[in-house]
Amino acid sequence: MGALDKGYKADELIRLAADKSVSARNELVENITDLFLTPGGRLNEHERALMNDILSKLILNVEQHIRRELARRLADSMDLSGELVGMLANDKIEIARPVLEKNKLLQDAQLIEVIRNRTDAHRLAIAIREDVSAEVSDELIEHGSEDVVEALINNSSAEISEASMEYLVAESKSLDRFQEPLLSRQDLPPGLAFRMYWWVSAALRRRIIKEFEVDETLLDDAIEMATKHSIQQAEEEDSVMDKALKLVRKLDDENKLNTTFVLQALRQEKVNLAVAGLSQIAGLSVKIVWRAFRERTGESLAVIAKSIGLSKEEFTSLFLLVMQTRSGGKARATSLLKSILTMYNDIKAANARAAVRHWQRDLGYQDALTDMKEAI
Structure with missing residues (x-):
């Protein structure tokens, strides 16, 4: 019945x-x-x-x-x-x-219809559903407010396409609220995490270096070398840095370029030469090294130093000398030094190398960096 x-x-x-x-x-x-x-x-x-x-x-x-x-x-x-x-x-x-x-x-078609035609409150309800598909996520990102997109990023069961993830990472440069949720996602590619390194907070930077490990064998050396060559060609338009780069490359060819050279250049206040030397040793654009020199916290410098195997003592000397170049020789060892040395101890060398190798390869991002001044 x-x-x-x-x-x-x-x-x-x-x-x-x-x-x-x-x-x-x-x-x-x-x-x-x-x-x-x-x-x-x-x-x-x-x-x-x-x-x-x-x-x-x-x-x-x-x-x-x-x-x-x-x-x-x-x-x-x-x-x-x-x-x-x-x-x-x-x-x-x-x-x-x-x-x-x-x-x-x-069905996805029904959800997409709601996203396109109803209110942001409707979109927010969809953003927190279980197992949101990549197609639905794309629509939420296109039509939703920042609140909706943040809720979607926080939804660990939501699938986000590679293209949308790249877009969200780019947006996180100006939208701080996206940064921590993105770095908490298990599907965030390490390459995008390392890109975010340049604009997130100190705490999130440390998280990137500690948590995002990469199998270096997966990195394409051919692309990396092409990127480095392209960057070097662009740098050689600058006559002052061109001279410094030519010198350090000559020293490198003769196996005479090392950390001692970089430290000595800083002691002699030849900052361009120190930047060129460190960029050659690390295989990085001088723009990246300039940026690391200019950061007050020294965290990018710590990553670069760890990637090339500097001892704690060598990094301490490098950090203090860079501080002096920024302050006109008036820098003092403060709590900042203690903090950065603690971080230096915590950074895994493999993670630092992975971060640096991603910075080497990311030519598109290199081109987007703000041009640095010639000298401190």
């Missing part, structure tokens, strides 16, 4: 829906909820189709609070028809929210 034969007659439900009294509407909700959800009122296939058809015809003719109660109680039901769940998902957000957040019957 089916559920409708047990007393829940279709005619009775229609009569209740037409009744404007609060008691009739409440009874309608209770009856439908019982039919869909309670073990004793489970519907067979024919009854389920009939009830969905009735609800689809009546849903827009009942008051908002009735629709809201229906949506809340049937949000995760698998007995609803695609038509009915789509109607609820496109309703006012007070009604649509539980369905958008929970119902697994909603």
Whole structure:
């Protein structure tokens, strides 16, 4: 015997829906909820189709609070028809929210329609669903507000395409709120994490270096060398740095270029020569090394130094000499030195090398860096 034969007659439900009294509407909700959800009122296939058809015809003719109660109680039901769940998902957000957040019957096409045509509150409800597809994520990123996009990034079960991830990383340069959620995602490629290194906070920088390990055998040396050659050609347009680079390359060819040379150049206040020397040793653009020299915290300098195997004592000398070049010789050992040395001890050499190799390869980002001045 089916559920409708047990007393829940279709005619009775229609009569209740037409009744404007609060008691009739409440009874309608209770009856439908019982039919869909309670073990004793489970519907067979024919009854389920009939009830969905009735609800689809009546849903827009009942008051908002009735629709809201229906949506809340049937949000995760698998007995609803695609038509009915789509109607609820496109309703006012007070009604649509539980369905958008929970119902697994909603297809990507339905979700995309809601994203394009409904409110940002609807998009936010979709952004926190389980297992959001890459296609739906793309639409949320295109149409949603910063709140929606941040919620999506924080949703670890949401799939984000490679192109969208690159876009979000670029956006994180000006939108701090995206930075930590992005770095918390397990699917963020290490290369993009190392790119973010240049604009995130000190705490997040340390997190990047500690957590994003890369198998160096996966890095393409041919691309890397092409990038370095391209960067070097651009640098040689600068006559002052050109002379310094030519000298250090000659020394390198003769196996005479080392950290001692860089430290001695700094002691003699030949900053361009020190920058050229360190860039040659690390295989980095002089723009990157200039930037590392200019950072007050010294964290980029620590990564570069660790990547080329400097001892703690050598790095201490390098850091203090760079501090002096920035302050006109008035730098003093402060708590900053203690902090950076603690970080230096914590950095894994393999992680530092991986970071530097990504910086070497990322020609597009190198070209986007702000031009550095010739001297400190």
